[in-house]
Amino acid sequence: MKKLILTASLLAIAAGAASAQDVVRMGTEAAYPPYNFINDQGEIAGFERDLGDEMCARAQLTCEWVINDWDSIIPNLTSGNYDTIIAGMSITEEREAIVDFTQAYFPPASSLFMGMSEDFTLAGAVVAAQTNTIQAGYIAASGATLIEFATPDETVAAVRNGEADAVFADSDYLLPIANEDADLMIVGEPVQLGGGVGMALREGDARREAFDAAITSMKADGTLNALILQWFGPDAATF
Template identity: 65%
Template structure:
């Protein structure tokens, strides 16, 4: 993330305002279920797609979806390739130095390790994580050997083929991989981040205000809690 900060700080000065455009482009990854993924139809879908479409409707905006790889998702926002990031991105102080965030639309949650067997060495072994995530930063501080991959699916494959002892990621992403019994949760859950929010260029204050107001309205009428419970299980929505 430090490299991202250095490479994008100057670009932020030249990014144009999103509201001057007819269409607001919503940047997402499309590889992080159930937050966002490519469905059988070839179109992007998931919790954040349903959420984003509802937010756009409430904000009176016309929005379209743009797929972008995670490792360049912040630089491409700052350089103007799209106008928002809505991609399971945790709000952190480091990211906030480069971009701005709306209020959170998913409360702070935990991250977990999964592995092929119990008893793996999480502090001295090899742990896979997706590049540029708060989980990768955490693993780097634990003493474990960090093995970074561009996509979340590659981190799972690294454990399955014996390249890594465990994978560390957001709980909601990893838990479905334990349902078959091949992989299991190991170690303790780790609380990370300040919730998930929508990323915007720091210059787009009017756009941020529109989305903040829309998120607030969804919290107040219970719609956001209903959507959270639908995708992540009953009781997830706590707003």
């Protein structure tokens, strides 16, 4: 009888361990609509929430969502506080030296400047960007004055209060704001940066293959393009 109880206990422990391995903690910022944000019900929502849940379903993994500030999102992935970053993160060589990316689940999009005057020129301008973004890196190398903020909302506020001449960010983030605020407008020329948006995992994480396969299947059956059009509108770039 004792042997039977011991065997049953060992089986339960093994099953629990296997179940824990099937749980993937999905790290996101929850502050960058329409990619990711907190909805009126206080839940993580947006394009990447729908995408991530579908990817986990296809990979037969259980998603648990974790919110983390953008400026520490990579360090907290590498230290093990969650297992993926799915937060509008562009694929770049610098980031690939630290983390592994899936293939892109969103095509390379233009970055735009948004200000309050059509007379904007980058030379001599003060430009706001979110810290640790490809946009911040571009401005820092441009010769313009860069001011960095922890959240995207703060970059827009810096333009509204006159602290910056323009904000530089993803077109998908800025266009809805410019369309809704008569005082703000898209200025200057679009800039193409990055290699598309992908999911980041710790180096060597074997689950990347499962997520890659899920993205491939979503591209093949049209599900991914449908989600992009749902969240970003009919003019969005698709695969």
